[in-house]
Amino acid sequence: xxxxxxKLAALLATILIGAATARAAGPLASWNEGPAxxxxxxxxxxxxxxxxxxxxxxxxxxxTFDQDGTLWVEQPVYPQVLYAIDQVPALVEKCPDLKNQxxxxxxxxGNLEAVASLPVQDFEKLFEATTAGMTVxxxxxxxxxxxxxARNARWNRPFTDLAYQPMRELLEFLRTNGFKxxxxxxxxxxxxxxxxxxxxxxxxxxxxxxxxxxxxGYDKDGKPSLTKVPKVLLNDVFGGKPEGIHLxxxxxxxxxxxxxxxxxxxxxxxxxxxxARLAMLVLHDDPEREYAYGPARGLPDSRIGTFTQGLYxxxxxxxxxxxxxxxxxxxxxDFEE
Amino acid sequence: xxxxxxKLAALLATILIGAATARAAGPLASWNEGPAxxxxxxxxxxxxxxxxxxxxxxxxxxxTFDQDGTLWVEQPVYPQVLYAIDQVPALVEKCPDLKNQxxxxxxxxGNLEAVASLPVQDFEKLFEATTAGMTVxxxxxxxxxxxxxARNARWNRPFTDLAYQPMRELLEFLRTNGFKxxxxxxxxxxxxxxxxxxxxxxxxxxxxxxxxxxxxGYDKDGKPSLTKVPKVLLNDVFGGKPEGIHLxxxxxxxxxxxxxxxxxxxxxxxxxxxxARLAMLVLHDDPEREYAYGPARGLPDSRIGTFTQGLYxxxxxxxxxxxxxxxxxxxxxDFEE
Numbered sequence: 001x002x003x004x005x006x007k008l009a010a011l012l013a014t015i016l017i018g019a020a021t022a023r024a025a026g027p028l029a030s031w032n033e034g035p036a037x038x039x040x041x042x043x044x045x046x047x048x049x050x051x052x053x054x055x056x057x058x059x060x061x062x063x064t065f066d067q068d069g070t071l072w073v074e075q076p077v078y079p080q081v082l083y084a085i086d087q088v089p090a091l092v093e094k095c096p097d098l099k100n101q102x103x104x105x106x107x108x109x110g111n112l113e114a115v116a117s118l119p120v121q122d123f124e125k126l127f128e129a130t131t132a133g134m135t136v137x138x139x140x141x142x143x144x145x146x147x148x149x150a151r152n153a154r155w156n157r158p159f160t161d162l163a164y165q166p167m168r169e170l171l172e173f174l175r176t177n178g179f180k181x182x183x184x185x186x187x188x189x190x191x192x193x194x195x196x197x198x199x200x201x202x203x204x205x206x207x208x209x210x211x212x213x214x215x216x217g218y219d220k221d222g223k224p225s226l227t228k229v230p231k232v233l234l235n236d237v238f239g240g241k242p243e244g245i246h247l248x249x250x251x252x253x254x255x256x257x258x259x260x261x262x263x264x265x266x267x268x269x270x271x272x273x274x275x276a277r278l279a280m281l282v283l284h285d286d287p288e289r290e291y292a293y294g295p296a297r298g299l300p301d302s303r304i305g306t307f308t309q310g311l312y313x314x315x316x317x318x319x320x321x322x323x324x325x326x327x328x329x330x331x332x333x334d335f336e337e
Numbered sequence: 338x339x340x341x342x343x344k345l346a347a348l349l350a351t352i353l354i355g356a357a358t359a360r361a362a363g364p365l366a367s368w369n370e371g372p373a374x375x376x377x378x379x380x381x382x383x384x385x386x387x388x389x390x391x392x393x394x395x396x397x398x399x400x401t402f403d404q405d406g407t408l409w410v411e412q413p414v415y416p417q418v419l420y421a422i423d424q425v426p427a428l429v430e431k432c433p434d435l436k437n438q439x440x441x442x443x444x445x446x447g448n449l450e451a452v453a454s455l456p457v458q459d460f461e462k463l464f465e466a467t468t469a470g471m472t473v474x475x476x477x478x479x480x481x482x483x484x485x486x487a488r489n490a491r492w493n494r495p496f497t498d499l500a501y502q503p504m505r506e507l508l509e510f511l512r513t514n515g516f517k518x519x520x521x522x523x524x525x526x527x528x529x530x531x532x533x534x535x536x537x538x539x540x541x542x543x544x545x546x547x548x549x550x551x552x553x554g555y556d557k558d559g560k561p562s563l564t565k566v567p568k569v570l571l572n573d574v575f576g577g578k579p580e581g582i583h584l585x586x587x588x589x590x591x592x593x594x595x596x597x598x599x600x601x602x603x604x605x606x607x608x609x610x611x612x613a614r615l616a617m618l619v620l621h622d623d624p625e626r627e628y629a630y631g632p633a634r635g636l637p638d639s640r641i642g643t644f645t646q647g648l649y650x651x652x653x654x655x656x657x658x659x660x661x662x663x664x665x666x667x668x669x670x671d672f673e674e
Contacts, residue, residue: 059540136583180542193587203396204587205517214583216576216602224605226583233570233584239553246473246551246563247570248585250530250541265553268561 027173029330030166036328039278039321040170044177047254047276054276056254058178063255063278064208064245064266065171067185067192070259070282071200073152073162075291077116080187081123082159083146085115087130098129127188128212128230136190136214136226143194157335160199164282165336166329167257171200174255182253184245185209186237186262190228208248210236241266254278257323260294260307267320279320283307286326289336364510366667367503373665376615376658377507381514384591384613391613393591395515400592400615401545401582401603402508404522404529407596407619408537410489410499412628414453417524418460419496420483422452424467435466464525465549465567473527473551473563480531494672497536501619502673503666504594508537511592519590521582522546523574523599527565545585547573578603591615594660597631597644604657616657620644623663626673 031037046054047061068074088107091098098104103122106114131139152159171181183202185192189209196202213231218224236244242265245253255278256263256270267279284293284307294307315322325332368374383391384398405411425444428435435441440459443451468476489496508518520539522529526546533539550568555561573581579602582590592615593600593607604616621630621644631644652659662669 059534062542189584189587197396205399205585207587211584214580216579216606224579224602224609226579226606242553242561242563243551247526247548248542250526250544265561269553269563272561 027176028166028169030169032328032330034328036280036321036323039280040173043255043276043278044173048177052276056275060251060254060275061174061177061179062182062249062251062253063171063174063179063257064182064184064241064249064253064270065167065256066241066258066260066263066266067183067209068187069284070257070263071163071167071183072159073290075284075293077112078187079150079159080191081115081126082150083143083191084123084126084130086146086150087142088126091130104129124232131212131228132230134228135219136228139190139228140194143191147195155333160195161335162333163199164329165331165334168200168334170257171202175201179255180206182206182208182245182249184236184241184256184266186235188212189234189236208234208236208244210234210240237262239265242269245269256280257282259284261311264311264314268318271318271320279318280323281307281311281315281320282323283312283325285324286329286332289332290325364513365503365506367506369665369667371665373617373658373660376617377510380592380613380615381510385514389613393612397588397591397612398511398514398516399519399586399588399590400508400511400516400594401519401521401578401586401590401607402504402593403578403595403597403600403603404520404546405524406621407594407600408500408504408520409496410627412621412630414449415524416487416496417528418452418463419487420480420528421460421463421467423483423487424479425463428467441466461569468549468565469567471565472556473565476527476565477531480528484532492670497532498672499670500536501666502668502671504619505537505671507594508539512538516592517543519543519545519582519586521573521578521593521603523572525549526571526573545571545573545581547571547577574599576602579606582606593617594619596621598648601648601651605655608655608657616655617660618644618648618652618657619660620649620662622661623666623669626669627662 028037028040046052047056049055065071068078085107088104092104092108099108103115103118103126106118147158147160150159151157152162155162174181181202183192183196183200183206185207187209189207189211192209193204193207196204196207211234213229213233214226215229216224216226234240234244241263245266252273253270254276256266257280258267259282271277271279283295284291286292295309295312312322365374365377383389384393386392402408405415422444425441429441429445436445440455440463443455484495484497487496488494489499492499511518518539520529520533520537520543522544524546526544526548529546530541530544533541533544548571550566550570551563552566553561553563571577571581578600582603589610590607591613593603594617595604596619608614608616620632621628623629632646632649649659
């Protein structure tokens with residue numbers, strides 16, 4: 001036993017030394033020195049130092065991240081919308097009547113800008129029409145197939161390549177410090193769960209998102225199955241974010257990061273508790289390397305939730321940290337160098 | 338650095354030797370040798386041996402447990418119902434009209450057997466009336482206060498003392514083998530989350546249960562808050578269990594344990610996937626040390642979901658393991674010796 005333990009201790013020492021060496025590059029390697037990086041470091045120090053008056057016990061270390069525009073590119077249209085659009089031709093073939101109904105008519109006309117301007121209700125209709133009646137496994141398989149083939153038009157890369165490298169480092173840095181990291185997204189949780197582990201290191205059970213109901217039943221062979229039904233259960237934007245967090249996590253987060261008014265309530269809820277707290281907003285102010293929109297202009301805001309001037313003012317009033325993509329991030333994507 | 342690492346290695350060695358000594362008693366110490374214990378050991382061996390054709394990758398090791406009647410005593414009435422009953426006098430003082438309405442009239446008459454026979458809708462009404470308008474923090478605090486004072490009539494002990502010791506060992510054994518353990522309960526998740534970590538080692542974010550909606554808003558001081566609203570969001574029994582599992586976990590469990598027809602669909606869903614699978618039902622057949630009901634008779638079944646003869650037959654047909662409390666458990670509670 002003692003011999004085995006000595007070997008184990010030696011192995012652990014090797015791993016720890018390895019980790020220390022890897023960390024020589026430092027955590028948050030893609031972040032420039034500046035107020036955003038400093039806010040993160042200060043927060044983690046206060047949260048993890050047991051002598052700190054703001055110490056957060058490990059079990060309570062919860063961090064929640066919006067996805068679209070916070071963890072990956074949301075312009076010109078949310079990737080989940082592009083997935084749904086790509087399902088429309090097959091759907092219309094099965095139900096030709098849809099051709100003359102919105103939002104299918106606009107989608108089939110092929111003008112993405114017009115699609116992006118459709119009202120929220122039309123997106124719900126689109127999502128429900130393209131998923132209803134599928135088993136949850138059929139849906140995941142369909143998303144997986146699409147992700148493997150689909151390419152973002154501007155970078156000609158898979159959408160999952162367009163995750164922000166500094167955010168992946170922030171997720172990892174928080175996890176290294178004992179935080180459970182969650183995605184809390186207005187996109188469908190069943191969509192995001194397909195790639196969350198591989199892309200962000202966040203397992204499916206730590207993805208909270210908008211969700212339609214499912215119905216338990218048996219397929220024609222008597223096999224138990226869950227089928228997607230067109231009934232909204234969770235609408236994970238605005239007040240729906242803290243509500244979804246309470247339902248799915250049951251704890252108030254200590255850190256929250258977003259990029260729009262759709263995340264404002266999550267940030268407010270996060271900041272309203274005791275102990276160390278971090279609230280951050282990603283500002284899209286880099287038209288060269290990514291996009292400029294919201295207060296930085298240049299592009300219309302994303303459709304659900306916007307980074308308004310009001311939100312910007314709220315941030316400075318409430319002690320939220322604004323992340324300038326242009327100034328705070330050394331690089332945006334993993335594939336850049 | 339090296340000095341610190343040596344100390345760390347020594348500390349780890351101490352912990353590992355301690356763990357090895359504690360484990361000398363063996364896992365599942367309160368389980369008798371027999372088919373139930375053997376089924377657990379076989380399942381864990383198949384799931385964790387990377388050479389096994391039924392190997393389950395660590396990320397997919399999810400185990401789900403019903404609570405009432407599976408992890409703790411549910412007779413003569415679910416503890417959550419007793420909590421709600423104890424809130425009725427204060428409620429009636431505020432709203433005297435309720436005195437003449439069901440279920441409040443029956444509750445105030447003080448006959449527990451009559452209360453236990455009320456229809457499910459009356460329980461929903463009871464839960465909603467005793468929680469609506471509370472913030473989620475007020476509700477948790479109220480449950481915590483009640484649990485500290487309330488005593489089970491038969492054993493004169495706190496309800497959390499009436500968790501089944503063999504099940505706590507099973508939860509721990511699965512966790513030791515890399516499983517994430519979840520409670521999937523017909524009781525309210527906000528109720529169970531108050532004590533799940535301390536009683537079962539299951540953190541709040543791993544409790545899936547019935548749930549009413551909450552509403553995000555601001556209190557009179559402008560502080561963001563979540564208030565409980567009387568609108569059922571999840572009804573976590575029967576088909577609602579696999580539906581809740583999909584919503585909150587997003588993975589099909591590899592092990593599921595229940596004790597009634599309310600758990601049947603969860604067991605069916607669990608068994609219908611590939612790799613190692615374990616489905617178990619607790620049979621209450623020990624009137625001396627606990628209760629006898631269901632196929633073992635003696636007491637009426639619990640109200641929501643029952644262990645019927647049909648379920649018993651289904652178990653042997655489907656390869657589910659029936660746990661006989663009388664034969665499979667050396668002791669029922671931690672406080673026995």
